Amino acid sequence: MNTLFEAHDLRKCYGSITALHLSSFFMEKGETVALTGRNGSGKSTLLRLLAFLETPTSGTLRYFGNESEPRKEVTLLLQEPYLMKASVFWNVTLGLRLRGFGPEEQHRGYRESMLAVGFSDPESMASRGPGELSGGERQRIALASRLILSPSVLLLDEPTSNVDAASEKAILNVVRSLREKGVSVVCATHDRDIPAALHAREIRIVNERP
Amino acid sequence: MGYFSDGMQKAINLLLHMDDATFSAIEATLTSTSCALIIATVLGLPLGFLLGYTSFPGKKLLRLVSDTLLAFPTVLIGLVVYVLITYRGPFGQFGLLFTVPGMVIGQSILALPIVVSWTAQAVETLDSRCRETLLTLGASPAQVALHTIREIRYDLGMVCVTAFGRVVTEVGVAMMLGGNIRYSTRTMTTAISLETSKGEFAQGIALGLVLLLIAFLVNFLLTWLRHKGRA
Numbered sequence: 351m352n353t354l355f356e357a358h359d360l361r362k363c364y365g366s367i368t369a370l371h372l373s374s375f376f377m378e379k380g381e382t383v384a385l386t387g388r389n390g391s392g393k394s395t396l397l398r399l400l401a402f403l404e405t406p407t408s409g410t411l412r413y414f415g416n417e418s419e420p421r422k423e424v425t426l427l428l429q430e431p432y433l434m435k436a437s438v439f440w441n442v443t444l445g446l447r448l449r450g451f452g453p454e455e456q457h458r459g460y461r462e463s464m465l466a467v468g469f470s471d472p473e474s475m476a477s478r479g480p481g482e483l484s485g486g487e488r489q490r491i492a493l494a495s496r497l498i499l500s501p502s503v504l505l506l507d508e509p510t511s512n513v514d515a516a517s518e519k520a521i522l523n524v525v526r527s528l529r530e531k532g533v534s535v536v537c538a539t540h541d542r543d544i545p546a547a548l549h550a551r552e553i554r555i556v557n558e559r560p
Numbered sequence: 561m562g563y564f565s566d567g568m569q570k571a572i573n574l575l576l577h578m579d580d581a582t583f584s585a586i587e588a589t590l591t592s593t594s595c596a597l598i599i600a601t602v603l604g605l606p607l608g609f610l611l612g613y614t615s616f617p618g619k620k621l622l623r624l625v626s627d628t629l630l631a632f633p634t635v636l637i638g639l640v641v642y643v644l645i646t647y648r649g650p651f652g653q654f655g656l657l658f659t660v661p662g663m664v665i666g667q668s669i670l671a672l673p674i675v676v677s678w679t680a681q682a683v684e685t686l687d688s689r690c691r692e693t694l695l696t697l698g699a700s701p702a703q704v705a706l707h708t709i710r711e712i713r714y715d716l717g718m719v720c721v722t723a724f725g726r727v728v729t730e731v732g733v734a735m736m737l738g739g740n741i742r743y744s745t746r747t748m749t750t751a752i753s754l755e756t757s758k759g760e761f762a763q764g765i766a767l768g769l770v771l772l773l774i775a776f777l778v779n780f781l782l783t784w785l786r787h788k789g790r791a
Contacts, residue, residue, distance in 0.1 A: 419698075426696040432689035434711055444707075445697035467750055495697065 359409040370395040384545035385538040385554035395539035401426035427507040431492030433480040463494040468520030486517030569762030589747040596667030629673035638736030658739035666733035666739025673725040682715035
C-alpha cells in the first residue's frame with residue numbers, strides 16, 4: 351500500500367454553509383492529481399484540509415506520512431500567493447530560515463529553486479520587493495519558496511490562473527519535473543487542458559452538498 | 561499686524577541665541593514625551609498584539625474599552641491622575657505632583673490606548689494569507705506570531721509616531737500635573753498658553769515654530785512608514 355491520503359465522508363462546514371462534502375478521496379504517494387470542478391465545488395477547501403490548515407467538520411481524513419509534523423512535508427501554494435514585505439531572497443528562503451538552515455544552504459537553495467521556476471538570473475531578482483513584481487513573477491517566486499523546502503507533497507490552488515503564457519509554461523514544467531522526482535502533487539484547476547498537460551489523474555469534485 | 565512680525569523676529573532671535581527659558585521648555589517637553597512614549601510602547605505593543613492576535617471571551621469588550629479611551633479628554637486624565645498623586649491622594653507620599661515624572665504618568669495614560677488600539681487594529685487587518693503562508697511553510701505557532709510582528713513592523717512604527725505626535729502637542733495633562741513651573745515642568749504647549757495669555761508672543765511663536773517642526777518631522781516619518789509598509 352502506497353496510500354498518501356485517504357478520506358471518507360469528508361465534510362467541511364462554515365456555519366450553516368457546507369463548503370465541501372466528499373464521499374471518498376484516495377491518493378497514492380508520488381501521484382499527480384488534478385482536482386477539477388465548478389466554482390464553489392470545494393476544490394480549495396479540500397486543498398486546505400489536505401494542507402492541515404483546517405480540520406474537517408465531520409468524516410475522516412488520514413495522511414500516511416509524518417503524522418506528528420505533517421506541515422514539514424506538505425505545503426500549499428495559495429491561489430493568490432502572499433509575499434512578505436521583504437525582498438525576493440527573503441521570501442524564497444523564509445521556509446529554510448524557519449527550519450533553522452544557515453546562510454550557505456539559503457543561498458544555494460535560492461539559486462536552485464529560482465532557476466527551477468524559470469528565472470535565468472536569480473541574483474538580479476534577490477533584492478527586489480513584492481511591489482516590484484508582476485503577477486506571474488509573484489506566482490513563480492511563491493512556488494520557488496515551496497520548492498526550496500523539497501516537499502513530499504505539493505498542493506497547488508489554481509497555479510496558472512492570472513499568469514502569462516511564459517509563467518504558465520514554467521510552472522507546468524516544474525510540476526512535471528516534480529512528478530519525475532516522486533513528489534506527490536495535487537493541483538486544483540479550472541483549465542481543462544491542465545490535467546492532460548500534467549499527465550495527472552483527474553478527480554472531478556462534484557458539489558455533494560445537501 | 562506689526563506685533564506679529566515683531567514677535568516672529570524676536571522668536572527667531574530667541575531660538576538663534578538659545579534662550580534658556582525657551583530651550584528649558586523644549587527639553588521638558590521632549591523628556592516627558594519620550595519617557596511617556598517608552599512606557600506606553602513597552603506596555604501597549606504587547607497588549608495590543610495580544611488583543612488583536614488572540615481570541616478570548618471578553619475580547620470585544622476590551623477592544624471597545626480601549627477604543628473608547630482613545631477619546632478620553634486630556635483634562636480628565638489630568639484630573640484623575642491629579643487626584644491620585646496629590647499630597648492627600650493615595651500616592652501623595654511619592655511627591656509626584658508638579659514634577660516631570662507626574663506628567664509622564666499622565667502622558668503615558670494618554671498614549672497607552674492609542675498604542676493598544678492601533679496595534680490591535682494593525683494585527684487584525686493584516687492579510688489572513690500571511691498566517692496561512694507561514695503555516696504552509698512549516699512555521700511553529702511561536703514563529704507565526706514572531707513573523708506576524710515582523711510583517712506589521714511599519715504599522716507599529718506608525719503607531720509609535722502617532723502616539724508621540726498626540727502626546728507632544730497635548731496641554732491639559734502637562735498643565736494640571738506639571739503645574740507649568742519655569743525651568744522645571746514648563747513644556748512647549750503650556751509655555752505657549754501662558755505667554756499668549758500675558759500678551760508676550762515672542763516665546764510663544766518661537767515654541768510654536770519648534771512644535772511645527774516636530775509636527776513636520778512626525779508627518780514625514782508617518783509618510784515614510786506608510787510608503788515602506790505599502791512597498
